[in-house]
Amino acid sequence: MTAHIDLSKAGILAESSAVRVALLPPVARFSLRAATPEQKALSKALGVTLPAKIGQCGRKGDIEIICLGPDEWTIIAPEDQAGTINDVCAAIYAKTPHSLTEISDREVTVHITGPKASDLITIGCPRDLDQLPVGEARRTVFDGVTTVLWRDGEQDYRLDLWRSFAPHVIALLETGCAELAGE
Amino acid sequence: MLLIHCPYCDETLPELEFTYGGEAHIARPENPADKTDDEWRDFLFIRTNVKGPHFERWRHAHGCGRFFNAVRDTVSDRFLTTYKAGEPRPDLAVLLEDAAKKEPSK
Numbered sequence: 142m143t144a145h146i147d148l149s150k151a152g153i154l155a156e157s158s159a160v161r162v163a164l165l166p167p168v169a170r171f172s173l174r175a176a177t178p179e180q181k182a183l184s185k186a187l188g189v190t191l192p193a194k195i196g197q198c199g200r201k202g203d204i205e206i207i208c209l210g211p212d213e214w215t216i217i218a219p220e221d222q223a224g225t226i227n228d229v230c231a232a233i234y235a236k237t238p239h240s241l242t243e244i245s246d247r248e249v250t251v252h253i254t255g256p257k258a259s260d261l262i263t264i265g266c267p268r269d270l271d272q273l274p275v276g277e278a279r280r281t282v283f284d285g286v287t288t289v290l291w292r293d294g295e296q297d298y299r300l301d302l303w304r305s306f307a308p309h310v311i312a313l314l315e316t317g318c319a320e321l322a323g324e
Numbered sequence: 325m326l327l328i329h330c331p332y333c334d335e336t337l338p339e340l341e342f343t344y345g346g347e348a349h350i351a352r353p354e355n356p357a358d359k360t361d362d363e364w365r366d367f368l369f370i371r372t373n374v375k376g377p378h379f380e381r382w383r384h385a386h387g388c389g390r391f392f393n394a395v396r397d398t399v400s401d402r403f404l405t406t407y408k409a410g411e412p413r414p415d416l417a418v419l420l421e422d423a424a425k426k427e428p429s430k
Contacts, residue, residue: 195333195388210388211332267325267338282341282386 143308148249155315157322160255162314165299169223170248171216173206173230175239182237186229187216196279198291207278207289215289220245249307251300251314257321258296264317265310266290286310326401331408332388345381347371348393349413377404377416395419 146154151166173191175183184190189201192208199206204226205217218226223243230241253261259270265284270292273279278291278299286306291299302310326339353359353367372378378398383391395404395414404419 196335210390213389267340272335280387287386 143312146308146311148304148307154251154311155318157255157318159257159321159324160253160261160318162261162311162318163252163254164311165250165252167220167245168250169216169218169220169226169243170245171218171223171226172242172244173214173216173239174212175214175237176212179237179239182233183230183239186233186237187226196273196277198276198278207291209280209289215244247303248301249304251302251307251311253298253300253314254294254296256296258298260321261314261317262290262298262300265313283310284313326403328382328394328403329406330384330387330390331392331406332390333384337384337387341384341386343383343385345383345391348379348381375399377420379413381409382406 146164148164151164153161153163155162173183175191180191180193187204187206189199189204189206191206191214192199195208195210197208203219203222207215207217209215216226223245227241227243230239255261262270262283265286266281266288268279268281268290273290273292275292275294278289280287280289282288283290283300283302286302286309288310289301291301293299300310327336328339328342329336330342350367353363356364359367376397376399377395380394380396381391382394383389391409392406393409393411394406395416396402397404402423404423405414407414
């Protein structure tokens with residue numbers, strides 16, 4: 142069953158004694174691709190050092206940068222800072238070739254928290270969550286859908302989903318949320 | 325489920341994150357027009373189909389997105405090693421020796 146939900150409205154999607162699933166408000170997202178020699182200049186321009194290891198996150202203020210691949214990062218920032226990020230990268234483009242693409246509207250983020258949050262993730266994600274340290278994130282799979290899984294706390298996760306896959310994943314999370322409470 | 329080590333992420337991860345990419349180390353001819361029909365057929369279709377250690381490509385599709393190479397035993401499904409795309413073919417004799425050391429019973 143696919144959930145029929147309004148993805149434009151942030152709020153609680155499902156809640157039980159085991160776990161709470163909520164849709165987070167929109168943020169600005171950018172996909173950044175750059176080769177190794179350009180990383181230093183980009184870090185300086187953004188004010189956040191681009192993490193070098195896949196899965197590590199760099200944070201400063203409200204800006205979060207996660208390394209998703211050897212030359213790929215995603216930048217998350219409040220919506221009002223999107224213009225600034227565009228401008229600082231455009232300013233150094235001539236000397237520092239890179240690709241910065243705004244992907245804000247491509248994804249939605251689901252916040253999963255509660256005593257059984259890890260159990261809920263395991264219904265769709267085959268990863269060993271013990272290997273995912275708090276404060277880091279990984280691109281992985283959730284029931285066939287590519288997602289970015291952020292671990293903000295021991296039982297506190299964020300799941301970035303492509304918008305068109307979100308109803309499918311959210312429906313699974315709603316079912317899991319109810320079932321875990323019944324255990 | 326197979327556990328596959330991604331040489332880019334440097335983590336051993338479940339098979340569901342990966343896709344298989346066929347035999348490795350098959351270079352596309354620089355100038356296909358120079359090839360005879362038979363040579364072109366061999367490039368397109370003819371594979372070694374080994375029973376035992378097989379050099380093959382995998383892609384970490386739900387992860388870093390990179391293609392890499394692996395040596396997998398097609399009989400036991402055991403991965404002998406994985407290495408980044410573009411790196412030379414590892415020495416099979418050394419790999420088999422290492423695998424034997426890890427599991428003396430086999």
